[in-house]
Amino acid sequence: MLAFLLLVTVTLASAHESGEHFEGEKVFRVKVEDKNHVNLLQELASTNQIDFWKPDSATQITPHSTVDFHVKAEDILTVEDFLEQNELQYEVLIGNLRSALEAQFDSGARATGHSYEKYNNWETIEAWTKQVASENPNLISRSTIGTTFEGRNIYLLKVGKAGSNKPAIFIDCGFHAREWISPAFCQWFVKEAVRTYGSESQMTQLLNTFDFYVVPVLNIDGYVYTWTTNRMWRKTRSVRSGSTCVGTDPNRNFNAGWCSIGASRSPCADTYCGPAAESEKETKALADFIRKNLSSIKAYLTIHSYSQMLLYPYSYAYKLPANNAELNTLAKATVNELASLYGTKYTYGPGASTIYPAAGGSDDWAYDQGIKYSFTFELRDTGRYGFALPESQIRATCEETLRAVKYVASYVLEHLY
Template sequence: MLVFLALVTVALASAPPSGEHFEGHKVLRVNVEDENHLDLIRELASNNQIDFWKPDAVTQIRPRSTVDFCIKAEDSVTVEDLLDQHELQYEVLISNLRNVMEAQFDSRSRAAGHSYTKYNDWETIEAWTQQIADENPGLVSRSIIGTTFEGRNMYLLKVGKANPNKPAIFIDCGFHAREWISPAFCQWFVREAVRTYGQEIHMTELLNELDFYILPVVNVDGYVYTWTKNRMWRKTRSTQAGTSCVGTDPNRNFAAGWCETGASTSPCADTYCGPAPESEKETKALANFIRSHLSTIKAYLTIHSYSQMLLYPYSYSYKLPANNVELNSLAKAAVRELNSLHGTQYTYGPGATTIYPAAGGSDDWAYDQGIKYAFTFELRDKGRYGFLLPESQIRATCEETMLAVKHVASYVLEHLY
């Protein structure tokens, strides 16, 4: 019986999540012109279950901006009527979430095993971390930097030609569980590193002179949950006394203006900052690793989606970093590199003004630890698919992002401190 259950579990784990819960759900983009519009959106949010996609909470919406949010099928008539009645302009980005969710897997055949151009479930990624290290012993090593709330290992890959005390760049993916294109990029980065080392002069130099620490999935429990229970889950899966609501937003859980702005103290909110900074095992493990390697880590890159932006500190306040001019010109150049391949348009700038104020983020925290080059990538797209970017866009997204990341890495190598 146990063997049978184990086999069933494995079969379930490897199948893409069903979208049936999301039948008829819509994603709307609403133009918010003024305070009256804002009040209306707040009213909608308090009377209906609304899943904010961008920005990720009602508190972060500002006048003269747009807001993307998902509404349940049963609420759509009410919500759209109210918007029409108050003459708020809106467009339907996604008319049936289930269809887009299922269409993510453009290729209906789920190839057995790992693929760089498909979304891989956690079991497949976990096996891949071992395999890529085994196959490339001169370039890749794997370690475990901690365990998640539910007891899963957090694997870190160190990529680079072995040499003691090399300067390093830390890259993490998969903070928010539903942003699947993010872990896909971390896997792609490792693949390109081992594939082009010794063939392509640029990558060879980077791997000879730098180490790259790659954390393919930060929020493993949340990622597993998006594959098995709820594709749109964002947070960790931690529980705590006094509430039945589950999870903390790991990217609001760092000691960088913790919970001051753009984060919620409500355990039920998607942007819940947690009971204390680093309350989450996942954020604690990441922070501990970086703290213990501060002498060598010279850049920190965290990969999110969506909105096509390259952000740098600060997000927890409107103050600018000491090397703002340098970060701005580096972001500009990296975005130009990215754009050169497929013409994808990115915006760039400090987090608070470029996207929205949000406290407790890992990039601000890393910068405040003394890591001069700290960036957040918000990958494709701009909302047509949002968190449900089709697999057919993985390759192009990763190719263009590689150009930006390599540009940043080369710059860091030339400006060591």
């Protein structure tokens, strides 16, 4: 009992610490009209510590867009003065980031152990992967595809009815550590597969036909770090000799136009592409698994947040995939299906022109491996909460996303190749 109480105290203390340093910090949204505004914001970013939420870095700011960024308390006056002096239109999305992060835990599902309607820490998710597989042996098996930089197992759940030579759909979550709604979706997907198999015809058909490979959290070290130390951490936790900065952006680390655009060669940057493609153990584990199972994988879905978008290749260049017309039509129908539940509006299109150019992404890489149906989901919301999406939105977000994923899977089923 004492050990348990100590654990609870330590957990609360670390959660408290990780929230503590967000006291009085703000998230701004700035309207970018022209190239002059772009230059001004890049100048601001070069002289102040700015944590970009959307886009991911100052280099990706474009005219006729909005930019969301998080500013430390001590820099707020400087930033506000700069924006006002240069007549940049702005609004404050989050007035006190600490309060917003504390308010995330609003589900009421504060039971100990795992819950699908709250954000679960890694230990809880890891125990859940074991339990859900052992409780549903006819539908789920668990394996390890590799280990993280810090030595944690990267689990993959294979979800589907046993059968030989089945086509597969690959889904991963938790690339970027602070995007907590992403792992919540992977858990939800597995729950619904098990719950509705045999009773709901669409899911039953999908699980009879496909194996779904689900990676609930890819960047586990980063995810753990968001729970213990810094809620806003994005990258992996790898360390390189010669640099004091930690981590690589796993979604800039794939061998797809690697580090050519929308990625940084600076180890301190949030979009650091790493010293080489697949330098990260996490990235390499995922790429190795896909290469090994390439003949069976017919669709690749990677789940991120936020901005309510459905993206397809390419992001590493302003070029269109060979089956652009088909992917565009499918994306349009998928976002309509998603909106049919709660009216949530998604935009869609090729990554580079729809959101911003970014090289080294897993979706472009998967597509270039020959997986025709490759999509990135950017889940809720559009910035009101950003990465601090409350738990009370988990259910609705996951329900509508599940609709979209099932729609894509059913389409792929009719267009097997």
